[in-house]
Amino acid sequence: MTGNGRSPVTVIGLGLMGQALAAAFLKGGHPTTVWNRSADKATDLVSSGAVLADTPDEAVSAADLIVVCVSDDDALHGVLDPVAEKLRGRVVANLTSGSSxxxxxxAAWSAEWGFDYLDGAIMTVPAGVGAPESVFFYAGPQKAYDRHAEALALLGGGTTYLGEDHALAPLYDVALLGMMWGTLNSFLQGAALLATADVKASEFLPWAIKWVDAVKMFATDYAGQIDAGDGAYPARDATMDVHAGALKHLLHESESQGVNAELPRFVQGLMQRTIAAGFGQNSYASMIELFRAPEK
Structure with missing residues (x-):
């Protein structure tokens, strides 16, 4: 701890996101050491009070909490493997995008070298770091997270510890990104359809947002049905047969208006396979059975 009671932090990797992370720690009063292969990226941070380490060895030796945000897993090991002995007893919070x-x-590598490892996921853009609504996920040893929870919370008000399984952070990351792309793709499909009637995307937007709120209610019901684990999937809103019938209209309008129909055609295929498996009178939640199965 320093005189202000804030523990030192090291940030390795100073792309746009890494710079934002280091700036948040500085703003929160933590003595912050930074390192990057291209030292010029640290100029603004140093002018704000950060210490630029000359080497990774110097960087990891400067703090108990080492936050890493580099391009990929190979880059992570390229920097830390040569100084792994110096990590013993410290906590590495890896915010580099990766897989489960x-x-x-x-996690096994950290155990071999005697340091604690937290795998993390950043669910915001650099400009959002430190904002109350920004979400950061962490998974790994509870004691390691608790040790630095105050510092990590400076990165976003939605900072969340997921559990001991390190794989949870990247799994939540890609699951939420999948939701984002699915929602945005559907919005773009709808905007393209309405554009054929000279409706601007900005006019469509408020109704799209309201409908997303309605979809949240459906998802809340479906989550309970899935977690029940009994395979019942009661159709409290509409059956799969009804959904499939409605989708035909989206497919028809897309094709007849000259709009790309690949997305609704793909979803129609998923629905048809679910119905063929015997779920025609069940809710849309029954589609989970298809998503759980490997591709054929």
Whole structure:
């Protein structure tokens, strides 16, 4: 701890996101050491009070909490493997995008070298770092997270500890990104359809947002049906047969208006397979059975 009671932090990797992370720690009063292969990226941070380490060895030796945000898992190991002995007893919070198998492999690597490893996921853009609504996920040893929870909370008000399984952070990351792309793709499909009637996307937007709120209610019901684990999937809103019938209209309008119909055609295929499996009178939640199965 320093005189202000704030523990030192090291940030490795100073892309736009890494710079934002280091700036948040500085703003929160934590003595912050930074390192990047290109030292010029640290100029603004140093002028704000950060200390620029000359080497990774110097960087990891400067703090108990080492936050890493580099391009990929290979870059992570390229920097830390040569100084792994210096990590003993410290906490590495890895905010580099990666996969669940990499997270578990890194956990085994940390155990071999005697340091604690937290795998993390950043669910915001650099400008959002430190905002109350920004979400950061962490998974790994509870004691390691608790040790630095105050510092990590400076990165976003939605900072959340997910559990001991390191794979949880990247799994939540890609699951939420999948939701984002699915929602945005559907919005773009709808905007393209309405554009054929000279409706601007900005006119469509308020109704799209309201409908997303309605979809949240459906998802709340479906989550309970899925977690029940009994395969019942009661159709409290509409059956799969009804959904499939409605989708035909979206497919028809897309094709007849000259709008790309790949997305609704793909979803129609998923619905048809679910119905063929015997779920025609069940809710849309029954589609989970298809998503759980590997591709054929």
């Amino acid at each position: 198998d990499q997270a578990r492999a890194n």
